[in-house]
Amino acid sequence: MKIMITGGAGFIGSNFVHHISKNDDYEVVVLDKLTYAGNMDNLKEVRDGIEFVEGDIKDEEVVSRVMKDCDMVVNFAAETHVDVSIEDPGIFIESNVKGTYNLLEHVRKYDVERYLQISTDEVYGSIDEGSFTEESNLDPSSPYSASKAGGDLLVSAYWKTYDTPVITTRSSNNFGPRQYPEKLIPLFIMNAMQDKPLPVYGDGKNVRDWIYVMDNCKGIEVALLKGKLGEVYNIGGGNEKNNLEITNLILDILGKPESLVTFVEDRLGHDRRYSLDSSKIMKLGWRPEFSFEKAMLETVEWYKTNFLEV
Numbered sequence: 157m158k159i160m161i162t163g164g165a166g167f168i169g170s171n172f173v174h175h176i177s178k179n180d181d182y183e184v185v186v187l188d189k190l191t192y193a194g195n196m197d198n199l200k201e202v203r204d205g206i207e208f209v210e211g212d213i214k215d216e217e218v219v220s221r222v223m224k225d226c227d228m229v230v231n232f233a234a235e236t237h238v239d240v241s242i243e244d245p246g247i248f249i250e251s252n253v254k255g256t257y258n259l260l261e262h263v264r265k266y267d268v269e270r271y272l273q274i275s276t277d278e279v280y281g282s283i284d285e286g287s288f289t290e291e292s293n294l295d296p297s298s299p300y301s302a303s304k305a306g307g308d309l310l311v312s313a314y315w316k317t318y319d320t321p322v323i324t325t326r327s328s329n330n331f332g333p334r335q336y337p338e339k340l341i342p343l344f345i346m347n348a349m350q351d352k353p354l355p356v357y358g359d360g361k362n363v364r365d366w367i368y369v370m371d372n373c374k375g376i377e378v379a380l381l382k383g384k385l386g387e388v389y390n391i392g393g394g395n396e397k398n399n400l401e402i403t404n405l406i407l408d409i410l411g412k413p414e415s416l417v418t419f420v421e422d423r424l425g426h427d428r429r430y431s432l433d434s435s436k437i438m439k440l441g442w443r444p445e446f447s448f449e450k451a452m453l454e455t456v457e458w459y460k461t462n463f464l465e466v
């Protein structure tokens with residue numbers, strides 16, 4: 157079974173490539189533009205067993221060439237940093253909306269059996285109490301989440317209009333190895349290791365539901381193979397923590413002082429809390445397997461060993 161993985165040199169995409177490379181049934185081709193967030197080093201352990209094509213998901217010629225003999229497509233490729241989207245929203249529309257559109261057009265054209273869109277809990281917006289289900293309204297707050305919601309709506313429209321064989325997963329915040337150190341956990345690990353300040357937004361009480369990246373990768377594979385076409389599946393880790401709790405845990409693990417915490421002006425439109433109800437994908441047999449604390453320890457170890465020079 158030949159599987160096209162877009163954005164496979166990024167954080168979650170590369171972990172997914174590592175995950176499925178353990179199974180000889182998959183023939184893997186990665187398409188990645190190699191933006192600042194993509195890194196060929198993320199694929200070094202599996203590079204010999206996969207095909208890699210450098211290119212943009214918006215490029216008709218390259219997508220056509222790569223997709224035409226693929227059975228499945230998983231689209232991780234996206235601009236992903238909320239802060240960057242606040243400064244420069246345009247590129248988010250290009251990659252996350254127009255790029256998704258170009259992929260869907262080619263899925264329609266070729267004999268692709270399943271297209272899986274990787275989305276995010278951020279499309280639902282903030283929730284004070286309770287958890288979002290797949291039926292909840294989309295109410296994104298940032299240009300990033302709005303562009304992801306735009307991609308999701310195109311996916312759902314292609315299903316309704318053309319019967320394009322699509323599935324969408326929406327996961328909560330991932331952490332683990334191979335993430336570019338701009339997002340909270342890898343940035344704070346890197347800064348703490350170098351005794352640099354950890355810039356916490358606002359009062360640090362914004363809550364995220366954290367999932368270990370390998371749990372998400374397993375959920376994505378379950379949705380890809382067992383999910384019902386046209387459906388959306390939430391994938392949450394069940395570990396709701398506020399940013400200060402995460403910050404203190406990182407300082408604790410590294411034995412660094414609380415004085416490194418620096419409160420900075422809050423992010424514009426900063427969502428207060430994300431929370432996902434993942435019961436739908438659990439009915440397909442998926443459960444998060446990794447303990448949050450152990451996975452955090454391993455993550456810190458990984459950055460210590462692999463990323464100190466950044």
Ligand code: NAD
Nearest residue numbers: 163165166167168189190191193194212213233234276330
């Ligand atoms: P990332 O920023 O680490 O990696 C994105 C990858 O996509 C990079 O390798 C980049 O080079 C590539 N890319 C970007 N634009 C491209 C384009 N136009 N054409 C081809 N390649 C392109 O992102 P990530 O954190 O691994 O996220 C992967 C997906 O998962 C994204 O769709 C994101 O919205 C979603 N997601 C991420 C999280 C998270 O916590 N990181 C949570 C939920 C959902």
